[in-house]
Amino acid sequence: MSAAFGVLAAAAPAPARGPPLGTRHRASSSPSVAFGSRPRGASSSSACRAFTPAGAKIAGVGMSVPAQFLTNDDLASLVDTNDEWIRTRTGIGKRHVISGDETLTSLAAEASAKALEMAGVNARDVDLVLLATSSPDDAFGSACTLQAAIGAEGALAFDITAACSGFVVGVINGVHFIRGGGFKNVLVVGADVLSRYVDWRDRGTCILFGDGCGAMVLTAVPDPNDCCLLGFDAHSDGEGNHNLTASCVASVSARGESKPRAEDASAASAFAGFDNIAMNGQEVFKFAVRTVPDTLGKSLKAAGMDDASEIDHLVLHQANQRIIDGAAKKLKVPAEKVVSNIEKYGNTGAGSVPIAIAEAVEEGRIKEGDVVATAGFGAGLTWASAILRW
Numbered sequence: 001m002s003a004a005f006g007v008l009a010a011a012a013p014a015p016a017r018g019p020p021l022g023t024r025h026r027a028s029s030s031p032s033v034a035f036g037s038r039p040r041g042a043s044s045s046s047a048c049r050a051f052t053p054a055g056a057k058i059a060g061v062g063m064s065v066p067a068q069f070l071t072n073d074d075l076a077s078l079v080d081t082n083d084e085w086i087r088t089r090t091g092i093g094k095r096h097v098i099s100g101d102e103t104l105t106s107l108a109a110e111a112s113a114k115a116l117e118m119a120g121v122n123a124r125d126v127d128l129v130l131l132a133t134s135s136p137d138d139a140f141g142s143a144c145t146l147q148a149a150i151g152a153e154g155a156l157a158f159d160i161t162a163a164c165s166g167f168v169v170g171v172i173n174g175v176h177f178i179r180g181g182g183f184k185n186v187l188v189v190g191a192d193v194l195s196r197y198v199d200w201r202d203r204g205t206c207i208l209f210g211d212g213c214g215a216m217v218l219t220a221v222p223d224p225n226d227c228c229l230l231g232f233d234a235h236s237d238g239e240g241n242h243n244l245t246a247s248c249v250a251s252v253s254a255r256g257e258s259k260p261r262a263e264d265a266s267a268a269s270a271f272a273g274f275d276n277i278a279m280n281g282q283e284v285f286k287f288a289v290r291t292v293p294d295t296l297g298k299s300l301k302a303a304g305m306d307d308a309s310e311i312d313h314l315v316l317h318q319a320n321q322r323i324i325d326g327a328a329k330k331l332k333v334p335a336e337k338v339v340s341n342i343e344k345y346g347n348t349g350a351g352s353v354p355i356a357i358a359e360a361v362e363e364g365r366i367k368e369g370d371v372v373a374t375a376g377f378g379a380g381l382t383w384a385s386a387i388l389r390w
């Protein structure tokens, strides 16, 4: 699926709005916008506002990584590997892993607070929290605990599971919510604590993954043609799912193969969980090298760009420096435009793209008006890209 907003969309008339879609619940005292409950024809400026198409801008970013990190030498004491192999094959020097009281929610809350501060947006004014993660603190998701942790009491909050493509998918979703009307401030968070699922005996995977989180605040602007999402492209291929998994494991009773008996109850619940990460590295590598330039080419085209010469920065999912370099070469993006921090953090799943963007902004590298081409890829299999104007 590919699409373009902003410059290209400017030529198109505003779409006709359909009937009310439903009711959005707000727990706080902030003004309610009830899409479904207002009778047709009733005049209300807030009802009109809910359906007024808006533009969207990026207002702030932030990041957070755990305090503790593991160097390549640390891993060489666990498995048969060495610093030279890991750096040459992946570009990774160290990775952060949660410890003590740190959780996915605590990392996400820290990154979100920074993004909100940069945006100048009070958490109480956030309408929507989209948390992209594959490693929530709770099987039912962590977006709501994040919402509570930051005090975004009026927001709808839910998780997005699209693995390492999750943040890019989240941004595409967030912009759509804003452009549809009714959502002014959307917090999009990409976070993972994949160290929970790493098999520390498997040298093929334990060297890659780290924990971390990045956040972005998207804010509505009045002009529908003023949109930070210039073009996007997104795909899934469940046929390749087996190449990268952390499968659900459950006891016989929990799987429903027999009726749980009272005496099984404690055993059944004790067995529910997820297995370690299992990856066919070479297949995932080939998939990434094939799909990343392709999806970026489609997003550039959707944004009305002939090639990557018009972009200022290339920010890819930080999975392997060789994948980043290969994609940059194919797209003819010079090294000075390529953002890479894989050496410091490894592969932080859904966190990697927003961490890289937030760091580049903090360093003054990404500046107002710059065009950022970004892509995520990974388990699912999923892959997605977006051309963003900062």
Ligand code: UT7
Pocket: 080, 081, 082, 085, 086, 089, 090, 164, 203, 204, 205, 207, 280, 281, 282, 284, 285, 288, 319, 320, 323, 347, 349, 377, 378, 379
């Ligand atoms: O976020 C999700 C997306 N994930 C990815 O994009 C990961 C994509 N895949 C990769 O990045 C690479 O495939 C890896 C970094 C995982 C592996 O690199 P590779 O160049 O594909 O290595 P390989 O699997 O072909 O293994 C080459 C050799 C093997 O030894 P033999 O059979 O040639 O004797 C492996 O056993 O390297 C060995 N090896 C290691 N040696 C030292 C594998 N892992 C290690 C290690 N240290 N950590």
